[in-house]
Amino acid sequence: MKSLENAPRIYVGTYGMYNSGSLFGKWFDLTDYADAKEFYQNCYEYHRNEFDPELMFQDWENIPEFLISECSLDDKAFDYFQALYEMDDDTAEAFKIYSEQINSWPGNGKVLGDQVESFQESYRGYFGGSMKDAKIEYTYQYIEETGLLADVPATLERYFDYEAFARDLFLEGYTEVDGYVFADY
The missing domain is CATH 1.10.10.1190 (Antirestriction protein ArdA, domain 3)
Structure with missing residues (x-):
């Protein structure tokens, strides 16, 4: 879990863009954030061109299904990844x-x-x-x-x-x- 190739990442777009026919978004590497609050703030900042963007997780890598869905990331995910980082x-x-x-x-x-x-x-x-x-x-x-x-x-x-x-x-x-x-x- 320590290598960059295994880093947890999420491609974040918005439902508004998706419903307009666009997959516009960005890959966010979760190792860049200390917690969910910081991650969500960065996502909303990236999609600031929309009024009240509703985030959509269109794809993800190295994140177990029990921690993520199309519209949410479990608050415990960052603690989980920290625990994994401390393991071989x-x-x-x-x-x-x-x-x-x-x-x-x-x-x-x-x-x-x-x-x-x-x-x-x-x-x-x-x-x-x-x-x-x-x-x-x-x-x-x-x-x-x-x-x-x-x-x-x-x-x-x-x-x-x-x-x-x-x-x-x-x-x-x-x-x-x-x-x-x-x-x-």
């Missing part, structure tokens, strides 16, 4: 998935700090590596970390059904999305 790219992607698909932020009513804390407790890592199935890859790590088969003789350990155990593990207790694994608590 893989963790930031995992946090986006967690907030969008696992724990429905900001709709869950949590403040961002609590959302980050619950993410850190839930996130188990990215498992899109050497194995074809992230769930099975995580299961191997889980079994090793918990010592589940530590007391089993090596001759019997090879008969353990990792695929079946992975299926059961992810039926209750864990969720996998695009290789990212989260505990369901």
